[in-house]
Amino acid sequence: MRRSDRLSEIIEIVQDGRLHLARDIAERLEVSVRTIYRDFDTLVASGIPIDGERGVGYMLREPVFLPPMNLSLLELEALHLGMAIVAQAADEELQTASASLTKKIEKVATANGAAPKNWGFGVYPFAQAKLGFQHMPRIRTAIRNREKLLLDYRSLENRISSRIVWPLQIEFWGRVWTMTCWCETRGDFRSFRIDHIVICKRTGDYFEDQQGRRLDDYLAKVDAEMEQGIERN
Incomplete structure (x- = not known):
């Protein structure tokens, strides 16, 4: 922060x-x-x-007012929709942050006349994606701190494997979250569906940027493979 x-x-x-x-x-x-x-x-x-x-x-001693937000109604609706999704389809840490942010937005928006009463969206939970929410706070912390994680991962073929990974980024694909990592076990980049992670443990070991193992290296590799027409499995 x-x-x-x-x-x-x-x-x-x-x-x-x-x-x-x-x-x-x-x-x-x-x-x-x-x-x-x-x-x-x-x-x-x-x-x-x-x-x-x-x-x-x-x-x-007395209230402090932060600078007002100058957002259009359409911008407010877009922001509110995002917060509604997070409130229903994220882990407890992000749900708390979403609720807090939504209250701030609604307080300022209705006070300055940018939004009418009873506006906003309702979003229903994503059952499959919620399976991985228990791991999200630990993964986000590991990404910030550059801490290696020990995973027990269930493949689409229902096989369990253990991996030591360097977590680099979390991605959201509409209904599914994935985690892009450098996998020590396989010696290559891997993306794991977070809802397929069975166990996610801290290792207490940390990693530093290394040429060929960074997020930028992964993105460059994906771009190169797309240009070559190689489909990633």
């Missing part, structure tokens, strides 16, 4: 007028308590009306 995003998130957290401990905010944002202390110092120095001190807690 970028520092500017984290500062905005901290403001959102303390908007409720309650006292918040730095350690609770640090745990929620997955940073150190010292980082949160520095962030509060920055916010106070910039004029944000925050009361508190280290070891006691922090609270907002």
Whole structure:
């Protein structure tokens, strides 16, 4: 998370007028308590009306209004549709973020007259895709931290294999999520359907960018094969 995003998130957290401990905010944002202390110092120095001190807690004295969004109704509908899909067809972490974002959008949009009341979309769950949602938070964290994962994977032929992989990217294909990786076991790039992952474990081992094993290398390889008319299995 970028520092500017984290500062905005901290403001959102303390908007409720309650006292918040730095350690609770640090745990929620997955940073150190010292980082949160520095962030509060920055916010106070910039004029944000925050009361508190280290070891006691922090609270907002008065509401803070973030810059308004200038979106058309069509843009709002597109954004709302995306949030509705995430709210029904994603893991708990993303569902929580989607609900929070939707409330912010609706609050601002209806306040400035950009959207009428009772607008938006309803989306029904994707049953097959939800099978893999339990693994999504761990995969996203591993991609951010460049941590190797141990997978037990069930193929389309219903065979189980174990792999050590370097997770590079998650892709969504309408009803199915896949994970593109460098597979140590096979010594090549592989894409795995996340709903076919039986077990996904952290290894505690990390990887660094290596020529020929990066996401850019994978994308270049796919482009080259498409140009040559090679169908990937």
